[in-house]
Amino acid sequence: QKVWILANPPAAELLPDTFSLETRPLPDLQEGDVLIQVEYLSNDPAQRGWMQKDVDPKRLYVPPVYKGDAIRATGIARVLKSKSAKYPEGSRVTGSFAWYDYAVVNESKITGAAIELPNKPYASLSVFGMTSVTAYQGIFDVLDVKPEHTVIVSGAAGAVGSTAVQFAKNVIGAKRVVGIAGGAAKCAWVKQLGADECVDYKDPNFAANLKAALNGEFADRVFENVGGDVLNATLPLVKRFGKIAFCGMISAYNGENPNVSNLFEIITNRITLQGFIVIDFLGKWASAVQNVAGWIKEGKVAIDDVETVVSATIEDVPEKYKLLFTGSNRGKLVTALVAK
Numbered sequence: 001q002k003v004w005i006l007a008n009p010p011a012a013e014l015l016p017d018t019f020s021l022e023t024r025p026l027p028d029l030q031e032g033d034v035l036i037q038v039e040y041l042s043n044d045p046a047q048r049g050w051m052q053k054d055v056d057p058k059r060l061y062v063p064p065v066y067k068g069d070a071i072r073a074t075g076i077a078r079v080l081k082s083k084s085a086k087y088p089e090g091s092r093v094t095g096s097f098a099w100y101d102y103a104v105v106n107e108s109k110i111t112g113a114a115i116e117l118p119n120k121p122y123a124s125l126s127v128f129g130m131t132s133v134t135a136y137q138g139i140f141d142v143l144d145v146k147p148e149h150t151v152i153v154s155g156a157a158g159a160v161g162s163t164a165v166q167f168a169k170n171v172i173g174a175k176r177v178v179g180i181a182g183g184a185a186k187c188a189w190v191k192q193l194g195a196d197e198c199v200d201y202k203d204p205n206f207a208a209n210l211k212a213a214l215n216g217e218f219a220d221r222v223f224e225n226v227g228g229d230v231l232n233a234t235l236p237l238v239k240r241f242g243k244i245a246f247c248g249m250i251s252a253y254n255g256e257n258p259n260v261s262n263l264f265e266i267i268t269n270r271i272t273l274q275g276f277i278v279i280d281f282l283g284k285w286a287s288a289v290q291n292v293a294g295w296i297k298e299g300k301v302a303i304d305d306v307e308t309v310v311s312a313t314i315e316d317v318p319e320k321y322k323l324l325f326t327g328s329n330r331g332k333l334v335t336a337l338v339a340k
């Protein structure tokens with residue numbers, strides 16, 4: 001087994017010595033264990049939060065990744081050997097794995113069989129996985145978006161954001177959906193997915209452009225993925241008694257961009273802020289996925305080209321992960337693990 005471990009928990013940016021690759025012997029299978037070969041790894045900004053320096057486990061929603069631990073990651077794997085009645089040899093499964101090529105894991109780490117779609121063997125990590133369910137929870141449950149709403153979605157060309165845009169516009173039919181993304185090409189894609197407008201936050205006139213994109217209205221609802229400057233430009237544009245769902249804050253995960261000076265807007269305009277975590281939605285997970293499948297069939301949610309799939313040997317896994325923070329992905333960033 002080759003496995004990446006957390007060698008030096010990062011205080012800010014991920015550094016060359018943050019991770020180290022170890023070779024370890026595989027243990028024998030006990031009752032309930034399977035030997036897996038990892039095929040696909042999900043790249044999630046959240047993983048960065050689990051491995052921070054001086055983390056207080058009481059403030060996290062899952063156990064942290066401590067110094068010396070394998071880097072936890074959701075993945076899809078093939079079962080090569082099995083002592084589990086649930087997951088026989090040859091089955092493809094999804095679950096909570098790590099940055100390794102092979103592993104012996106207990107069946108309790110497996111969440112279920114991987115959903116197979118033609119040309120999309122990684123669907124359980126994207127359209128039929130946490131990505132869609134997070135967007136679903138934010139748009140339908142937390143924000144309760146209605147057809148009369150004007151909605152802003154930041155991180156709109158990312159995995160969750162691009163899905164949230166489609167739910168708000170194509171499923172609910174919200175009056176106006178404005179995406180925020182980095183660069184003209186990404187913004188064009190967000191509009192292709194259904195957004196009425198998309199604003200490039202890297203443009204020096206971003207704040208004015210965002211205001212103009214709202215067509216003279218304020219936003220009833222905001223799906224926030226980014227934080228920092230992007231959130232700061234959004235706050236003065238939220239309608240009185242409007243609501244912001246805090247899904248993520250990727251601009252601050254590596255230590256930068258903490259400044260939000262417009263917080264007084266929350267008071268003057270009585271804005272509701274609600275953070276949420278998708279694990280609180282486990283009970284509604286299956287029905288959310290079922291609804292998404294229906295909307296795909298109806299053509300309301302796109303399934304083609306909504307992921308960026310990068311191939312990597314186990315040695316290259318950290319470098320692919322870092323692409324999340326350089327804006328290199330459009331839609332879900334999936335790593336396909338290949339042999340050397």
Ligand code: NDP
Nearest residue numbers: 045158159160181182225247248249250251276277278327
């Ligand atoms: P994304 O695909 O959106 O993440 C990568 C994208 O984030 C990049 O392509 C880039 O897009 C943008 N980005 C990266 N760094 C910055 C930065 N410094 N400033 C602004 N934008 C940046 O990942 P996901 O869709 O998986 O996650 C989106 C957000 O949702 C994250 O904050 C994540 O933590 C959160 N999340 C929360 C969950 C929950 O349960 N609450 C569950 C899943 C995700 P661009 O080129 O446009 O800058």
